Amino acid sequence: MLILEKNAMTEEIEKLVEKYGPERSSLLPILQDIQRDHKSIPDFAQQEVARLLDIHPVEVFSVISFYAFLNTEAKGKFIVRLCRTITCDIKGKERIAQAIERELGITFGETTKDNKYTLEYANCLGMCDQGPAMLINDIVYANLTPEKAVKILKGVK
Amino acid sequence: MIMEKTKREGSVIFSEYKRGEGIKAALGKKREDILLELRESKIKGRGGAGFPTATKWMVVAASTAEIKYVICNADEGEPGTFKDRVLLVDYPELVFDGMVIAGYTIGASRGIVYLRGEYEYVRKPLEDYLESMRKDNLLGNNILGKDGFDFDITIRMGSGAYICGEETALIESLEGNRGEARNKPPYPVNTGFFGRPTVVNNVETLAAVSHILVKGGDWFRQHGTDKSTGSKLFSISGDCEKPGVYELPWGTKLSEILFLVGAKNTKAIQVGGASGICLNKTQFDRTLAYEDAATGGSIMIFNESRNMIHILKNFMEFFVEESCGQCTPCRIGNVKLLEGVKMIQSGEYTFDYIEKLIDLGRTMQVASKCGLGQSSPNPFISILENFKDEIFNGNGGYNG
Ligand SMILES: Cc1cc2nc3c(=O)[nH]c(=O)nc-3n(C[C@H](O)[C@H](O)[C@H](O)COP(=O)(O)O)c2cc1C
Ligand code: SF4
């Protein structure tokens, strides 16, 4: 990270600590906000959060590693999470997955070269009556067909 | 898209209710009388475990601790359930009023909704709704003019961990830790959030409480069965024409549900989500109730075209992924059960070994630290037992 970026990150985290309070119980909301805005929680951010909450950086890493929606490595601007649980599975999740993989030229678990999309699987999204379903960042899309899924993906901004 | 507000009809949860009504009724009563009303209703928790709500509240109300908490468990991670989302989106008044009523009854001034990360998109509308309640003095200080009753609600998000629906793991998560379940006892009613007495209730339980305050415990008890009073929201998905959320009295037969949702050629019904049990045709006359086929609401229907061993594999993959890894029976056990499923799929198994795995499953049911590992063997044991013929005698073992 460049010095300037580091300064900006520190400032940002200071604001978050101010917003949620400098307690351990603020850890998740703080990490969630960093994750949302940066699509990952890089090493430097972890250290800063630890310093400002007065806990060991390993504690911060340990919490991040526990939660599926928090990560330390950079991801694409749009994180696509396709539900792989059973009702979506029997309603054609595999066909959706293949169509998306073909269109983006990557497989699940990967990020496109332009850092626009990351493909992941998620467990049940609570849309089982309208499966197959997927999340793109925070937005849920249901009743997918291969064609519809690709169209949605291409249309996100 | 998803945020449509659908007006639904039902006997209890989806019956008439005006925002604030339950709070008003509660504030006009003595705390003891609210607890008695709840006991009268015989309502049990809707989140899966089925603990009597009145008992839970009484323990916390009886505590002399200065600070207490009300937590609404909106983690809804069990595969096949989505009724809490429907309640939050379409009936937030029921859920939030229920929390205020709980706060008044037990003497808490702070409520927290733990909303699963997958539902981030419903957060903003809920925040707006809370703001409108503050404007109408349904939240804040001296609520509806009741001197000294202050209560407010904050929303906290999960981050994609099924185990955080377990109440002690949820509390760990709120405190800023890994969502690892605690040993019980002590229970949250004694040592909950920040070590304070805490009521943790499912979204639907709180919604039902709002109705009970207005219409009475007697009225509630008229619905359902003796041991399972009231009605229940069922999330119905899978092979049927009309999947969705249905309000039905406890005691409804599975076969009635199949008819209602237009399910044809049904082979199997998974009752209670991935951690529930899988029933075959000979069992479709069983009833949905705490005393028979219990469920937090998830009902998944599979027709004749589905492969049961494939379904079982999907469930076991889920548990391997979601085990918090703290205790050995669950961490290793689920991996072993999944391996066993793959062995059956590839035809490389002995009946002797399958027997051993079923024994392992039974050990996990008693030796695991929390409900996840205690219930994850349920689909393994019930599918291998109830669909024996397909799996070991048909082609189920070889067509993956
Ligand atoms: C692995 C696991 C996941 C759970 N997930 C949820 C959940 O998503 N929502 C819920 O209300 N209860 C869930 N529970 C049950 C809670 O621990 C707790 O019993 C419940 O929230 C109590 O509320 P109730 O009495 O109103 O049902 C889960 C339990 C286990 C063991
Ligand atoms: S049973 Fe599973 S989820 Fe529960 S504490 Fe043990 S390892 Fe964690």
Ligand code: FES
């Ligand atoms: S199974 Fe895919 S949303 Fe529930």
